[in-house]
Amino acid sequence: MxxxxxxxxxxxxxxxxxxxxxxxxxxxxxxxxxxxxxxxxxxxxxxxxxxxxxEKDEFIYDEMVTHVPMSVHPNVKKVLIIGGGDGGVATALTQYKTIEQIDVVEPDEMFVEVCKEHFPELACGLEDERVNVYIQDALRFLRSKSDEYDLIINDATDPFGYTEGLFTKEFYGNCYKALKEDGIMVYQHGSPFYEEDKEECVKMHRKAYKAFPISRVYQAHIPTCPSGYWLFGFASKKYHPINNFKPAEWKKLGIKTRYYTTNLHKGAFMLPKYVEDMLEEEERD
Amino acid sequence: MxxxxxxxxxxxxxxxxxxxxxxxxxxxxxxxxxxxxxxxxxxxxxxxxxxxxxEKDEFIYDEMVTHVPMSVHPNVKKVLIIGGGDGGVATALTQYKTIEQIDVVEPDEMFVEVCKEHFPELACGLEDERVNVYIQDALRFLRSKSDEYDLIINDATDPFGYTEGLFTKEFYGNCYKALKEDGIMVYQHGSPFYEEDKEECVKMHRKAYKAFPISRVYQAHIPTCPSGYWLFGFASKKYHPINNFKPAEWKKLGIKTRYYTTNLHKGAFMLPKYVEDMLEEEERD
Missing domain, CATH: 2.30.140.10 (Spermidine synthase, tetramerisation domain)
Structure with missing residues (x-):
C-alpha cells in the first residue's frame, strides 16, 4: 500500500x-x-x-528553546511553559536540578493524553514532581501573574486559530508583567523564507521588540518546518543572549544534547542578511 | 490546471x-x-x-561557495570552477576586481546554453573577459594542472551518475596538486540529515580530511535542498577559515549580498552536535 x-x-x-x-x-x-x-x-x-x-527532529526544537535561555540566565528557579502539553520542553528542563517549579499551561487536555500515550519519552517530564500541568487558557492564566517567573517559554504553535490570542500585543505585555525583573521569554518566531510566513514573522518581532528592552532572534534548521528553517525570539529584561552567555558554567552541568552546543549557541544568533534586513526594518519604525 | x-x-x-x-x-x-x-x-x-x-534560493548557494573562501584567502588571482556551467558562481566571482582568471570546466554544453537562455542574470558572468569556459571532463582537465590555482570551487552536483568521478580520492588528490601552496578548495558536502545522504556526506569528509592539512565543514539553509540543510567543505593547504578570516578587508570591498555577512561566516562553521559527532567519527580513523 x-x-x-x-x-x-x-x-x-x-x-x-x-x-x-x-x-x-x-x-x-x-x-x-x-x-x-x-x-x-x-x-x-x-x-x-x-x-x-x-520523533526524528523534535529534539532540535526542544533543545533550542530550553538550553539557549538556560545558559544565559544565571538563576532560573521558576519556569512557565505556554502550550507545551506534549511535555518535550518540560522534559528538557527537568535536566536542570536548580529549577524548582515548572508550570505548563495547555488548553487541550486530549492533546496531553495523546502525547502521554504515544510519545512517553517526550511526555515523561510532565510526571516530574516539580511540574504542574494546568489545563487552561494561557491568556487568562497569565493575567493574574506578576513578577513571578524567571523564564517563560512560549511553545504555542501558530498565530492563527485557537492560539491566536497568544500572539497579540496584550499577550507580550502580560508575559513581561509575569516575568521577574531579570526574566527571559523565548518564543517561536516562525519561518522567514516564504512570503506567506514572512509577514507574521516580522509582526512578531515588532511586538517583542517594543515590549522588551532586549529582543534578539535566533535560528535552527528543523526539516519538518516550512522551508526547513525556523526562527526563535529571545526577549529579555536584563540578560543579553551573547553578552551574558555563560558557556563554561553550562558545560559543567554535563547535559547531553544532539543539536545544541555552546558554540552553536553563538552561531544561532548570526543570521543571514535577508533575515537581518527584514528584522531591522521593523526596528526602525 | x-x-x-x-x-x-x-x-x-x-x-x-x-x-x-x-x-x-x-x-x-x-x-x-x-x-x-x-x-x-x-x-x-x-x-x-x-x-x-x-531563482528564489540560488543566491544562498552562490554566495556561500564564493564569499567564504574569498574573505579568507588574501590574494586570489586564478580560480577554477568545476561544473558551474550555469555561471552562478562565476558571476559572483566577477565582483572581485583582483581576480585575473576564472576557468569554468563544464562537460555539458547544452546545460550552458540552456542557462544562458533562461537564466541570463546568472549566466552573464560567463561573458566576462576573465572567464574561460572549457566544455570538457573535469578530471581530465585537472590531470595536467599543477601549482596553478589559488581557489578551486567544486560546483559538481552529485556523487552519483556522470559526475561520480568528481567525488573520488583521486579527484581530491588532483585538486590538491592543481592548487598553489596556499590554495583553497571549496566543495558541496551534501545534506547530513537523512540516513540515505549521511553516508556520502561523511565519506566526502574523510577524503578531504586525508588530502588537505585543513579541512572544515560549514552550513547553509537552502530550502530546495534535501531537508533544507546543506553542508560545504572548506579544504585548504594553509589558511584556516576562521583563524585567517579577514572580515574588515572583505567589508571594504562593498560587495552586496543577501545571505552572506562576515558575522554569518563565523556562524556557518558552528555546527549542530549531531553533525560535529558525525564528522569527528570520520576524523578518528
Whole structure:
C-alpha cells in the first residue's frame, strides 16, 4: 500500500512523507489531532493536518528553546511553559536540578493524553514532581501573574486559530508583567523564507521588540518546518543572549544534547542578511 | 490546471511545488535538463528530475561557495570552477576586481546554453573577459594542472551518475596538486540529515580530511535542498577559515549580498552536535 501524508507549506509548496499507519485520530475542543507512523521521521503528531513534531527532529526544537535561555540566565528557579502539553520542553528542563517549579499551561487536555500515550519519552517530564500541568487558557492564566517567573517559554504553535490570542500585543505585555525583573521569554518566531510566513514573522518581532528592552532572534534548521528553517525570539529584561552567555558554567552541568552546543549557541544568533534586513526594518519604525 | 513537480528527497519524503509551465525539456549527452516556472520559487532548473537551483534560493548557494573562501584567502588571482556551467558562481566571482582568471570546466554544453537562455542574470558572468569556459571532463582537465590555482570551487552536483568521478580520492588528490601552496578548495558536502545522504556526506569528509592539512565543514539553509540543510567543505593547504578570516578587508570591498555577512561566516562553521559527532567519527580513523 502507498500512503502519503502531505502538508502544504504555502499554497504552492508541500512536503510529503510516506506513512506506514495511523495510530490515532481525534477531534478535541481545540483541534484535530493525528498520530501517524512515517518511514523517514518516525512517529509524527499533526494538529489540524500540520506537523507539530516528529520523533526524528523534535529534539532540535526542544533543545533550542530550553538550553539557549538556560545558559544565559544565571538563576532560573521558576519556569512557565505556554502550550507545551506534549511535555518535550518540560522534559528538557527537568535536566536542570536548580529549577524548582515548572508550570505548563495547555488548553487541550486530549492533546496531553495523546502525547502521554504515544510519545512517553517526550511526555515523561510532565510526571516530574516539580511540574504542574494546568489545563487552561494561557491568556487568562497569565493575567493574574506578576513578577513571578524567571523564564517563560512560549511553545504555542501558530498565530492563527485557537492560539491566536497568544500572539497579540496584550499577550507580550502580560508575559513581561509575569516575568521577574531579570526574566527571559523565548518564543517561536516562525519561518522567514516564504512570503506567506514572512509577514507574521516580522509582526512578531515588532511586538517583542517594543515590549522588551532586549529582543534578539535566533535560528535552527528543523526539516519538518516550512522551508526547513525556523526562527526563535529571545526577549529579555536584563540578560543579553551573547553578552551574558555563560558557556563554561553550562558545560559543567554535563547535559547531553544532539543539536545544541555552546558554540552553536553563538552561531544561532548570526543570521543571514535577508533575515537581518527584514528584522531591522521593523526596528526602525 | 493543477501541475505539480515533485522531487524525492529520500524514497520516503518528497517536496512538491506548483508549476505554471515548462519552458524547456531536453536530453544532453550527460543528462535530462528541464526548466520549469514555479509559483513559489520562480524559474527552476532540474537535472534528471532533481532541482539544481531555483531563482528564489540560488543566491544562498552562490554566495556561500564564493564569499567564504574569498574573505579568507588574501590574494586570489586564478580560480577554477568545476561544473558551474550555469555561471552562478562565476558571476559572483566577477565582483572581485583582483581576480585575473576564472576557468569554468563544464562537460555539458547544452546545460550552458540552456542557462544562458533562461537564466541570463546568472549566466552573464560567463561573458566576462576573465572567464574561460572549457566544455570538457573535469578530471581530465585537472590531470595536467599543477601549482596553478589559488581557489578551486567544486560546483559538481552529485556523487552519483556522470559526475561520480568528481567525488573520488583521486579527484581530491588532483585538486590538491592543481592548487598553489596556499590554495583553497571549496566543495558541496551534501545534506547530513537523512540516513540515505549521511553516508556520502561523511565519506566526502574523510577524503578531504586525508588530502588537505585543513579541512572544515560549514552550513547553509537552502530550502530546495534535501531537508533544507546543506553542508560545504572548506579544504585548504594553509589558511584556516576562521583563524585567517579577514572580515574588515572583505567589508571594504562593498560587495552586496543577501545571505552572506562576515558575522554569518563565523556562524556557518558552528555546527549542530549531531553533525560535529558525525564528522569527528570520520576524523578518528
Amino acid at each position: 502507498e500512503m502519503w501524508f502531505s502538508e502544504l507549506h504555502t499554497s504552492n509548496v508541500k512536503i510529503s512523507m510516506r506513512i506506514e499507519k495511523q495510530l490515532f485520530s481525534g477531534v478535541s475542543d481545540c483541534q484535530r489531532i493525528d498520530v501517524l507512523v512515517s518511514d523517514e521521521f518516525g512517529k509524527i503528531l499533526a494538529l489540524d493536518g500540520e506537523i507539530l513534531f516528529s | 493543477e501541475m505539480w513537480f515533485s522531487e524525492l528527497h529520500t524514497s520516503n519524503v518528497k517536496i512538491s511545488m506548483r508549476i505554471e509551465k515548462q519552458l524547456f525539456s531536453g536530453v544532453s549527452d550527460c543528462q535530462r535538463i528541464d526548466v520549469l516556472v514555479s509559483d513559489e520559487f520562480g524559474k527552476i532548473l532540474a537535472l534528471d528530475g532533481e532541482i539544481l537551483f531555483s
